[in-house]
Amino acid sequence: xxxxxxxxxxxxxxxxxxxxxxAKYFSEHLNELPxxxxxxxxxxxxxxxxxxxxxxxxxxxxxLDGIKVHLRENVTxxxxxxxxxxxxxxxxxxxxxxxxxxxxxxxxxxxxxxNLTSQPHWLDAVATILSSSExxxxxxxxxxxxxxxxxxxxxxxxxxxxxxxxxxxxxxxLLGHQSNDALVVxxxxxxxxxxxxxxxxxxxxxxxxxxxxxxxTEWAHEFxxxxxxxxxxxxxxxxxLSAMMALLEFLAVAVIHAAGEEAESRIHRxxxxxxxxxxxxxx
Numbered sequence: 001x002x003x004x005x006x007x008x009x010x011x012x013x014x015x016x017x018x019x020x021x022x023a024k025y026f027s028e029h030l031n032e033l034p035x036x037x038x039x040x041x042x043x044x045x046x047x048x049x050x051x052x053x054x055x056x057x058x059x060x061x062x063x064l065d066g067i068k069v070h071l072r073e074n075v076t077x078x079x080x081x082x083x084x085x086x087x088x089x090x091x092x093x094x095x096x097x098x099x100x101x102x103x104x105x106x107x108x109x110x111x112x113x114x115n116l117t118s119q120p121h122w123l124d125a126v127a128t129i130l131s132s133s134e135x136x137x138x139x140x141x142x143x144x145x146x147x148x149x150x151x152x153x154x155x156x157x158x159x160x161x162x163x164x165x166x167x168x169x170x171x172x173x174l175l176g177h178q179s180n181d182a183l184v185v186x187x188x189x190x191x192x193x194x195x196x197x198x199x200x201x202x203x204x205x206x207x208x209x210x211x212x213x214x215x216x217t218e219w220a221h222e223f224x225x226x227x228x229x230x231x232x233x234x235x236x237x238x239x240x241l242s243a244m245m246a247l248l249e250f251l252a253v254a255v256i257h258a259a260g261e262e263a264e265s266r267i268h269r270x271x272x273x274x275x276x277x278x279x280x281x282x283x
Contacts, residue, residue: 007023150185
């Protein structure tokens, strides 16, 4: 990769006018080259495709596909890029680019969740999801799609996972009977005003409660057996949607990983059934 960069910098300094334009474009748009063709580059620079092709051959490639292969095989691992990326994001944010600030916040959010995954209560949550006789997931209607997605993902690891949207107004599926070994996962949010009452009612009915909520939910430890907290909200934000999406996905991945061979067998069986029923003919 460095060799390619050196060649481009050399052409920018000493090449013909056309070579300098192509070299400068390549240097500034390396990440976009996989989506380009020699003709599209030529159009952008108002040059002929033959001129672009000739320049590529001077670099040692038979065409743009050669550079694409080179970029794919020599890409710097993301982990090595991160310190420079974060530094650049902070610099751009300080210079008034709001998108840079938002992306930096997302990185901080992922760091919070990563730290959470090594905590005892995270491990307890994963183990309890796997060991409970049944797992119910519930959320406010505005987050119903996230709750259903979590159920779908957990189905790769175990049976008896059900989403409750509360549309019947009673949660009869959950509270119509006592339970000694089932789990309720409550995906909390500011609009889910029934979450506290639901957690308390579930505990009284013998359920274990896993609450996914903000760091400052005062009643969490009173009515939940386990709590996984989201990173703090930034000023001016009312929802922590991206953090919730990430936490639920990583939780599902951890459960599937902990299930081991059983999850592999279930995934294989699910794929077989999808192949059988997905395109079943109408009768």
